[in-house]
Amino acid sequence: MRSTAFPIGYRYPALITFVTILILTLSTPQHAFAIRTFGSGYCWTSEGAWASNTIQFRIDGSVPSSMYTAIRTSAQTWTNIGASSVTFSEQSSTNYVAYGLVDARYAAITYPGTYGQNPLTQVHTTLNSYFLWSTGGPSGAFDVQNITTHEFGHWLFLDDKNDSACSDETMYWSIPAGSTTSPIETKKRTLELPDINGAAYQYP
Secondary structure (H helix, E strand, O other), rough: OOEEEEOOOOOOHHHHHHHEEEEOOOOOOOOOOOOOOEEEEOOOOOOOOOOOEEEEEOOOOOOOOHHHHHHHHHHHHHOOOOOOOOOEEEOOOOOOOEEOOOOOOOOEEEEEEEEEEEOOOOOEEEEEEOOOOOOOOOOOOOEEHHHHOOOHHHOEEEEEEOOHHHOEEEOOOOEEEEOOOOOOOHHHHHHOOEEEEEEEEEOO
């Protein structure tokens, strides 16, 4: 796979840049209860919210079954935050993760049902089948759990962070592009304190 970079915008796609592939950003974030609007702190910003702290999702039939566990683990990672009441619940839903061809500048793209709507009522993410994907190991492919954990952060209405001081955070806007000789990134599988603080603000 080529070693290029795909920037991602919060509400819109970004342009290709150098040696990092940016994880996409959600166009419309979401949060709970009081239906938050804007919030910010060290290495996190947010806006909007769901009207409930339980976010339903399903895995679309287009997704290879080998990816299911990684996607479910990503959702559970956000559910496991002790400081936040948010819960991802897998069931029949109009919110889904799919697999298919999208703009080749992006590893994945997250779309809101209605742009700018708050509270959010529908969202879906498509993992780009243009690229190679892996569920573990330095294969030169993009790590499913690494990217879907980031994308589920957008489902919570957390924004991308492009400050280099925030490069260890799950919501940092980019990841290194893999190659046949370099390992893929997996550090976004694990939430850092700013990611947790953002989710706790959105869903106390």
